[in-house]
Amino acid sequence: MMNTKEPIIEFRDVTFYYPISETPALQNINLKIYEGEYVAILGLNGAGKTTLQLCLNGVIPNMIMGELTGDVFIKGLNTRDYPTRELAKIVGMVFDNPEFQLTQTSVAEEVALGLENLGTSPHDMEEIIGEVLQTVGLSGLKDRSPFELSGGQQQRLAIASALAMHPEIFVMDEPTSNVDPVGKEEIIAVAAKLNQEKHMTVILAEHEVEVVAQYADHVIVIDKGKIILDGTPQQVFNQIDVLAKCGLRTPQVTEFFNQINQSKKLGIKELPIKIDEAESLMLNQFEKK
Amino acid sequence: MRGAVLPISMVPGNSVVHKIAPLPKLLWAVGVLIISFSTRNPAILGAMIVLGLFLASISNIWSSFLKVMGILFPIMVIAIFLQSIAPAFPQPWTPIAQLGPFTIYQEGIYSGLTLFERTFSMTIFAMVFIMTTHPSDLFVSLEKIGMPYVINFILTVTLQLIPILQREFATVLSAQKSRGMKGTGFGAVLPSMVPVFVGAIERVQQMSISLESRAFGSTGKKTSYRNVVMGVKDYVIMVVGLLASAVTLYWILVDKSLDWSRTMHFSPTLSVILVITAALIFVTFIVISVSKIIKT
Amino acid sequence: MEEVLITCDNLSHVYSGGVVAVKEVNLKIRRGELIGIIGQNGSGKTTLVKHFNGLLKPTYGKVIIKGEETTNKRVQELSRSVGYVFQNPNHQLFAKTVTAELEFGPRNLGLSEEEVHERVEKAIEFFNLDTYRDQHPYRISFPLRKLVGMASIYTMRPDVFILDEPTTGQDNITTRIVYQLIRRLRDEGSTVICVAHDMILLAEVVERMIVMRDSVLIADTDPKTVFSDRKLMSSTHLYPPQITELSHRLKDKNFINTYALSIDEMQKVTDQQLQVKRSK
Numbered sequence: 042m043m044n045t046k047e048p049i050i051e052f053r054d055v056t057f058y059y060p061i062s063e064t065p066a067l068q069n070i071n072l073k074i075y076e077g078e079y080v081a082i083l084g085l086n087g088a089g090k091t092t093l094q095l096c097l098n099g100v101i102p103n104m105i106m107g108e109l110t111g112d113v114f115i116k117g118l119n120t121r122d123y124p125t126r127e128l129a130k131i132v133g134m135v136f137d138n139p140e141f142q143l144t145q146t147s148v149a150e151e152v153a154l155g156l157e158n159l160g161t162s163p164h165d166m167e168e169i170i171g172e173v174l175q176t177v178g179l180s181g182l183k184d185r186s187p188f189e190l191s192g193g194q195q196q197r198l199a200i201a202s203a204l205a206m207h208p209e210i211f212v213m214d215e216p217t218s219n220v221d222p223v224g225k226e227e228i229i230a231v232a233a234k235l236n237q238e239k240h241m242t243v244i245l246a247e248h249e250v251e252v253v254a255q256y257a258d259h260v261i262v263i264d265k266g267k268i269i270l271d272g273t274p275q276q277v278f279n280q281i282d283v284l285a286k287c288g289l290r291t292p293q294v295t296e297f298f299n300q301i302n303q304s305k306k307l308g309i310k311e312l313p314i315k316i317d318e319a320e321s322l323m324l325n326q327f328e329k330k
Numbered sequence: 331m332r333g334a335v336l337p338i339s340m341v342p343g344n345s346v347v348h349k350i351a352p353l354p355k356l357l358w359a360v361g362v363l364i365i366s367f368s369t370r371n372p373a374i375l376g377a378m379i380v381l382g383l384f385l386a387s388i389s390n391i392w393s394s395f396l397k398v399m400g401i402l403f404p405i406m407v408i409a410i411f412l413q414s415i416a417p418a419f420p421q422p423w424t425p426i427a428q429l430g431p432f433t434i435y436q437e438g439i440y441s442g443l444t445l446f447e448r449t450f451s452m453t454i455f456a457m458v459f460i461m462t463t464h465p466s467d468l469f470v471s472l473e474k475i476g477m478p479y480v481i482n483f484i485l486t487v488t489l490q491l492i493p494i495l496q497r498e499f500a501t502v503l504s505a506q507k508s509r510g511m512k513g514t515g516f517g518a519v520l521p522s523m524v525p526v527f528v529g530a531i532e533r534v535q536q537m538s539i540s541l542e543s544r545a546f547g548s549t550g551k552k553t554s555y556r557n558v559v560m561g562v563k564d565y566v567i568m569v570v571g572l573l574a575s576a577v578t579l580y581w582i583l584v585d586k587s588l589d590w591s592r593t594m595h596f597s598p599t600l601s602v603i604l605v606i607t608a609a610l611i612f613v614t615f616i617v618i619s620v621s622k623i624i625k626t
Numbered sequence: 627m628e629e630v631l632i633t634c635d636n637l638s639h640v641y642s643g644g645v646v647a648v649k650e651v652n653l654k655i656r657r658g659e660l661i662g663i664i665g666q667n668g669s670g671k672t673t674l675v676k677h678f679n680g681l682l683k684p685t686y687g688k689v690i691i692k693g694e695e696t697t698n699k700r701v702q703e704l705s706r707s708v709g710y711v712f713q714n715p716n717h718q719l720f721a722k723t724v725t726a727e728l729e730f731g732p733r734n735l736g737l738s739e740e741e742v743h744e745r746v747e748k749a750i751e752f753f754n755l756d757t758y759r760d761q762h763p764y765r766i767s768f769p770l771r772k773l774v775g776m777a778s779i780y781t782m783r784p785d786v787f788i789l790d791e792p793t794t795g796q797d798n799i800t801t802r803i804v805y806q807l808i809r810r811l812r813d814e815g816s817t818v819i820c821v822a823h824d825m826i827l828l829a830e831v832v833e834r835m836i837v838m839r840d841s842v843l844i845a846d847t848d849p850k851t852v853f854s855d856r857k858l859m860s861s862t863h864l865y866p867p868q869i870t871e872l873s874h875r876l877k878d879k880n881f882i883n884t885y886a887l888s889i890d891e892m893q894k895v896t897d898q899q900l901q902v903k904r905s906k
């Protein structure tokens with residue numbers, strides 16, 4: 042992360058307390074994220090992932106009460122000074138609970154909502170709606186009420202609605218927890234594609250470390266409101282002990298290699314984190330013998 | 331379970347009324363509201379009711395409309411009974427019949443009937459408006475004429491509150507049943523109203539976060555997916571509505587002879603039948619709804 | 627063979643808008659089974675299991691719970707035999723505090739106050755909810771709400787537990803708690819039905835798998851069979867766990883000769899393989 046540019050997201054000494062809460066949900070967060078990064082946030086339940094993400098479009102401190110100290114800057118704008126509805130033009134959000142995000146009477150209108158607010162022309166709107174619904178696999182359900190969708194379909198719709206606005210920063214809070222594995226892979230991959238081609242910055246909170254290892258290029262680990270690891274996936278997932286201490290797991294292949302590395306004294310310095318790496322390493326290691 | 335809840339929301343359709351832009355329809359509904367409050371002339375109110383029922387019938391919303399009216403009508407009807415025996419009207423009252431312990435007054439019947447007509451005409455127009463207008467069309471239209479964000483937002487939330495409450499009610503009830511909810515009837519259902527409201531408040535907050543997170547209410551040009559254009563027809567309807575309301579209102583204010591409270595006489599038999607019917611409708615309604623809730 | 631608790635006889639469900647969500651499903655579920663229901667989004671899993679506690683009634687066909695058809699039974703009565711943990715915890719919780727939430731079920735069963743108290747305490751301990759006992763269920767995080775939802779059914783001890791995507795949003799620690807819960811329930815003699823996309827859960831915990839695709843039940847077999855059938859997997863939008871995928875790839879290259887469903891299995895498989903190679 043040697044970058045001379047201005048960060049697109051910056052946290053300066055951010056601490057946040059929810060109302061009446063004695064312990065901070067975020068504590069002394071200092072963080073810089075640059076345009077075009079694909080950032081994954083890891084942490085146990087209650088670690089503060091959601092809270093951190095809510096700071097990104099100003100829901101904290103503008104819409105949720107609590108005590109925020111320090112500052113969050115999005116493209117140089119202090120989130121204290123801009124309401125969420127303005128920051129929303131830069132930051133797209135997918136919240137953890139799919140149902141709370143649904144506000145309209147049909148699937149197409151749900152996607153259209155953000156576009157209307159951006160002033161997209163009706164002609165373009167039709168095209169974008171078709172496109173994103175295709176992306177998330179809901180093409181046939183345009184006229185269905187969002188409340189008559191299955192859990193996974195609702196989550197796909199929430200993603201589509203945020204994606205349609207072509208945000209510069211795309212924030213997703215466990216966006217695919219109800220989505221089937223193939224759909225999950227597809228959606229995360231689409232975000233990766235937009236990240237590569239359009240330099241969309243992605244901030245993803247996710248428990249499934251295999252997915253994180255495959256797609257992210259910057260991993261942040263939060264524990265009890267503090268950032269404890271911040272680096273590339275390679276660096277972070279190789280800190281198996283630190284991760285284990287705060288209850289997190291590593292990708293299955295990493296775990297597996299860690300175990301055989303120790304039991305068989307293979308002397309591998311960099312454990313593989315992706316399946317392709319694991320496969321070739323496996324073939325190499327054992328073919329040699 | 332669903333039947334117990336009011337289905338007050340848009341009924342999708344393609345009727346003439348559906349196709350009218352939201353603002354002219356809103357104007358008509360407001361006009362009727364104002365006139366209803368300004369007069370107690372049974373004929374004017376009656377005329378508006380007839381017009382309203384006509385509009386309801388050409389908008390293909392009968393089944394939902396009747397469902398709502400099935401609940402509101404008996405409640406409105408009770409006004410006739412209550413007013414007849416205790417008119418909200420300046421004394422002196424003229425007794426015309428005796429019904430057991432109750433004395434029925436001439437002014438009471440008049441007052442009850444007109445009060446009923448009032449609420450009825452307003453409700454019909456409000457229902458026709460809500461059931462034929464897509465909520466987002468309304469917001470877009472209001473935004474266009476410069477309605478401030480806050481008011482528009484409150485309107486959005488209010489109109490969505492009913493479906494939200496409906497869903498929440500169904501949800502809480504299924505949740506409680508799935509854990510062996512004890513007892514039946516009001517006693518069991520009533521406590522679950524608390525979580526319904528708590529839940530609804532929570533939903534509303536979440537909804538505002540969700541809407542703002544998609545730039546709802548932000549500055550800058552807005553477009554509409556459901557293209558709302560005001561055609562010539564809509565302007566005509568609007569102007570006609572405006573003129574009709576203004577003229578009627580002027581007439582009501584100027585022409586004192588429209589007050590028929592002392593000139594319109596009801597025969598004792600008719601009055602008794604009317605009052606008893608009103609009471610019966612109300613009681614039947616209560617019995618039916620209680621048994622419906624007990625069944626859930 | 628154990629007693630049959632749930633029978634679906636040609637069950638179909640059509641939602642009011644005309645969506646056929648479950649089509650002609652035939653199924654028998656016995657006491658003590660540990661079942662996973664899998665299938666892509668919208669394939670009808672939730673709709674199917676909501677018939678098991680009477681929340682939904684068949685449009686066509688029959689569902690029989692412990693010998694009685696559900697059509698004429700109320701959810702309240704069925705809830706003694708079948709507990710359903712909703713996919714979305716917000717659909718499940720309504721009480722003012724976590725403790726009150728956990729008490730609701732057992733109290734409706736008519737248990738004594740001590741018994742209720744004991745069950746609640748057990749659940750709080752098991753699910754690690756002590757810090758949250760007096761909090762409002764709406765004030766705790768989404769994944770925690772899910773745990774509270776499970777705990778609220780656990781205190782009722784029904785014969786059949788239905789968990790609709792129990793590990794959604796759970797971290798490594800709470801996921802393990804859920805796996806433990808499932809095994810414990812089974813050990814206590816309950817039937818457990820998990821609707822899940824969580825492949826590790828399916829590979830390591832579940833014993834029988836029911837596969838749905840486009841509203842139709844297309845397979846009913848054991849996990850090993852499902853995970854070794856890559857065509858079936860991808861047609862239902864499933865991927866095997868990463869370690870299983872690795873074993874697949876290595877097997878394709880004739881490096882090892884069998885699949886592994888867990889890391890431990892994979893170790894054994896590679897160990898054997900290396901020994902074979904060495905002995906050659």
Ligand SMILES: Nc1ncnc2c1ncn2[C@@H]1O[C@H](COP(=O)(O)OP(=O)(O)OP(=O)(O)O)[C@@H](O)[C@H]1O
Nearest residue numbers: 059066084085086087088089090091092765767769
């Ligand atoms: N609305 C709220 N009011 C009070 N405290 C809250 C609220 N939301 C979260 N918290 C607390 O703040 C802390 C951080 O929670 P947060 O939801 O950010 O965690 P998370 O990492 O997103 O966890 P999860 O994996 O469960 O989603 C937790 O201790 C949580 O209990």
Ligand SMILES: Nc1ncnc2c1ncn2[C@@H]1O[C@H](COP(=O)(O)OP(=O)(O)OP(=O)(O)O)[C@@H](O)[C@H]1O
Nearest residue numbers: 189191192193194641647667668669670671672673
């Ligand atoms: N209330 C409803 N009204 C109409 N259709 C519905 C309703 N709920 C679900 N559906 C539809 O029925 C089908 C089956 O939905 P169901 O919820 O059973 O799927 P699922 O297998 O549980 O999916 P997921 O993995 O996403 O939870 C889907 O096509 C869905 O869109």
Ligand SMILES: [Mg+2]
Nearest residue numbers: 090091137767
């Ligand atoms: Mg979270």
Ligand SMILES: [Mg+2]
Nearest residue numbers: 191192672713
């Ligand atoms: Mg489901």
